[in-house]
Amino acid sequence: MAKNLKLKAARAEKDMTQGELAAAVGVSRQTIHAIEKGEYNPTIRLCRAICRTLGKTLDELFWEEEDE
Amino acid sequence: MAKNLKLKAARAEKDMTQGELAAAVGVSRQTIHAIEKGEYNPTIRLCRAICRTLGKTLDELFWEEEDE
DNA sequence: TAAAAAAGTAATATATACTTGACAATATGT
DNA sequence: ACATATTGTCAAGTATATATTACTTTTTTA
Numbered sequence: 001m002a003k004n005l006k007l008k009a010a011r012a013e014k015d016m017t018q019g020e021l022a023a024a025v026g027v028s029r030q031t032i033h034a035i036e037k038g039e040y041n042p043t044i045r046l047c048r049a050i051c052r053t054l055g056k057t058l059d060e061l062f063w064e065e066e067d068e
Numbered sequence: 069m070a071k072n073l074k075l076k077a078a079r080a081e082k083d084m085t086q087g088e089l090a091a092a093v094g095v096s097r098q099t100i101h102a103i104e105k106g107e108y109n110p111t112i113r114l115c116r117a118i119c120r121t122l123g124k125t126l127d128e129l130f131w132e133e134e135d136e
Numbered sequence: 137t138a139a140a141a142a143a144g145t146a147a148t149a150t151a152t153a154c155t156t157g158a159c160a161a162t163a164t165g166t
Numbered sequence: 167a168c169a170t171a172t173t174g175t176c177a178a179g180t181a182t183a184t185a186t187t188a189c190t191t192t193t194t195t196a
Contacts, residue, residue, distance in 0.1 A: 095153095095154070095155085096154065096155055096156075098154080098155075098156085099153080099154055099155080102153085102154085108152085108153060108154080109152085109153075110153075110154095111153070111154095114153090114154090
């Protein structure tokens with residue numbers, strides 16, 4: 001999977017650390033790290049929680065034209 | 069989780085069976101069934117594959133204002 | 137430039153997404 | 167009414183998303 005730089009940017013825009021975002025959406029800091037790094041294929045529920053917290057849509061943060 | 073009726077409708081709009089959609093996105097028929105029934109919290113990668121196949125966006129098929 | 141905070145990394149453990157196979161229940165068509 | 171396709175359901179297995187702990191490296195700030 002590709003790195004999620006859009007997520008990283010949206011988090012920066014809200015001036016939140018990985019740990020703060022993790023706490024806000026109820027997962028571990030390492031989970032946020034892994035998603036930004038592209039190591040995890042997160043569940044839609046977690047994606048929605050991240051979008052709500054960062055004020056973005058699923059399409060803005062998690063759409064990709066092609067997978068892999 | 070809530071039933072995904074938007075997915076069911078989008079699939080009907082393309083005249084695809086659960087089995088056909090499953091084959092198109094590379095999962096089992098039971099997985100599509102479970103997602104429509106709201107039993108599974110699918111991964112974002114599978115959501116994207118479903119959206120591409122049905123010609124819909126993530127926001128159209130998988131957004132929910134509140135989870136649970 | 138030193139201290140503190142944040143990010144990166146790695147190993148082991150657990151919950152759950154997803155598979156496979158098989159059968160019952162509904163719908164659709166002749 | 168019958169045949170067939172589709173959907174619903176269940177049980178047992180596998181793969182992987184996520185947790186936890188702990189440590190190192192990088193970035194920020196005083």
